Amino acid sequence: MLASIGQFLLILSFVVATVLMLVPMAGYFKNNDSMMRTARPLSYLLFAITLACFLILVSLFVMQDFSVTYVWQHSSLELPLRYRITATWGAHEGSVLMWVTVQALWIAAVAKYSRSLTLSQVSRVLSVLGIIATGFIAFVLFASNPFEITNPAPLDGRDLNPLLQDFGMIIHPPLLYFGYVGLSVAFALAVSALIGGQIDEKWIRWSRRWTNIAWAFLTIGIVLGSWWAYYELGWGGWWFWDPVENASFLPWLAGTALIHVQAVSERKNAFRGWTVLLAIIAFSLCVLGTFLVRSGSITSVHSFAADPFRGIFILVLLGIYAGGALTLYALRVNQLRSKDAINLESRETMLLANSVIFITSTFTILLGTLFPMIFEAFGKKISVGEPYFGLMFFLLMIPMAVLLPLGAQMKWHKDQFSAAVRQLMPHFFIAAALTVVTYWLVGGMNVRATAGVFGGLWIVSTSIAQVVKFPGKLNAGFVGMTVAHLGVGLFLFAMSMTEHKDIEKDVLLMPGQTTQVAGYDFTFNGVKQVKIENYQAQQGSILVSQNGQEIVELNPQKRFYPKQQQPMTEADIYPMVMRDIYVSMGEQITDDGGWAVRIYIKPMIRWMWFGALMMMAGAVIALFSKRSKRQEHQQVNQVMQERLEIS
């Protein structure tokens, strides 16, 4: 019954999204105000319907309605309530419904917080968002309907994939979707601007805020994904260059390029075409990522079940969105010609350099992700992994790290490289000296680690200098930038430590036996059987101590979920300020209770994630920039709204 209501609401939302896609846009072309005015109410209505639809699916899970195919496939009588709720978005159908709901939420938010735009602008932006929503709702409706019924209903369900029965999984996907979908606002603006053939500073400034929020969500979503992989997969790694991870990283990289270029184009009549193109690329990569994850085109540890029809469907959506936008771009971009001249020696140039570095990184990673597919098209199989990505990314991040402080140092409009370099010179030596100290403290580092540590210190040192130099400069834009850049420095430093100074040891431990790793004693006190909620586990007890002082008892588990017939390794981690102690269990090796135990010491891994969170915080702080409000006033008064009309 409830499922039928859900089904009905889904169809209704498709209708509403279609109307939103067509009517306000038609109103724009006919110059009909009343048609354009429907955009906002339609957006609110769309959100209300999709939210109801999503909540119905959640209730079906909570009530254990096994007559719904999607519910019995991903839940079971024994599944605890919290995971029944999260199972809603634990697999393909529900996660696309969540995507649609989040999309509708953003559309409603755009409708609400767009007072600074004219009616013609808002109606176009909302209509373009309507196109995106219509496509994805159609995808849910025709290719991944979560409300399908099984008759007769099974008595029990199949249970949720054990990997997903976890806190990180509860919040990681929604945050990531907020980020993906958020980039659709910048995309919609770009397309609307191309349709109208004009764009002004005010409009870019408006979209920059949305881009910032989306980018912040993407950042925290990726951090949570990394954290989840770290403790849940039991390999001790935090990033695997897996296609699915790359799928979330690509829009982040393109988004980084976009927010930096927007900083120029919101001030000046410059880089207009480039801003528009980057916005199109960033969102297209989100859709491409969806395709890669859900079409089965790529083999990955955590891709969704392959289904060619779904693959084709998303490919068609991608063709319509990105293909359509890029066609418009090809036709119209030359009308968005930038008028202001840019001095070579200025911050504008540096920001352009930033976007070039990041977009090059984007395409390098994209190429690596697609390379196995290119080869497969010729009937060969290869796999591209850490060696390629690690090296390429390292090489690309060198110019980023070197130029970042220079970019933050250079003044807008006109400055001199030589003066800026002279200002930064002392920090070069401070960073070099601290690198030597670090090298000595940790006892040797390889080339990549040394470069990473130096880069991190160089960025931190110069960023702190900026704060010291302008102590009273408390505008949100400046603070946000500095916090984010400090985060970059911290991330580089900590990541170099985590990656290159970690210790990994596989040992066979008999009960009572002690092994020493990095000055810590690990005493294995055997394994006992436990039964918790919907799984059984062999739980090890490992006492960690240092110089006879007990630190902590760790209880890694080897879990077995009977419903899914799947074993799982659950690591136990003791996080400390400077390092994590990470213990996971392999297999029982000998009959008298000897187990393979894997011990990791992960230096500074928390600092690495903290650095990423600082980048996110920077993007959020920058939202409160007063600058934009003041400038908006100026713009209204002055004739600064030089628009570029279609000739």
Place this chain on the structure above:
Amino acid sequence: MKKALIALIPLAVFFSLIALLYINMGNHSEVLPSPLIGKPVPEFEHQTLYSKETLTQADFIGEPWLLNVFGSWCPSCQVEHPLVAALANTGKIKVVGLNWKDEEQDAKAWLQKWGDPYHEVLVDYEGDTAINLGVYGAPETFLIDAQGIIRYKIAGVLTSQIIRDELLPLIEEVSL
């Protein structure tokens, strides 16, 4: 004019990308027929896990057999293991294990724990034969006829459906 052409570049890149994705989609499949089907088993020479005999592909000629690639490190192998055992117990086919990229101790412990349905277990710790067979992940299973020709391959976990609908009919065919 030149500007108009430059503006077309993103579109051109995009469409080649779409074309690649489209071509690839039909292509990529786990049931992609192995180029080895219809060809003889690649030559190999492996010790067995327990008896330490050295066996080659020639030793298996004369009756059809099933080669099951597994490793104690591979959770999916554990999932399909009961089915492999059930299939071996029917006596319809000789099942040979290829213990791939494993450690002797681990493999023995694993077989002890989950049961050893194999007629023989060949040891391929270097992964040479697996490479020749085009194995790209365990488990994989090959059906080889009495003449030593590969007749069927499945990459990934065997299911009762695959065994019932695909493997058993073929086994009957090659056993005639």
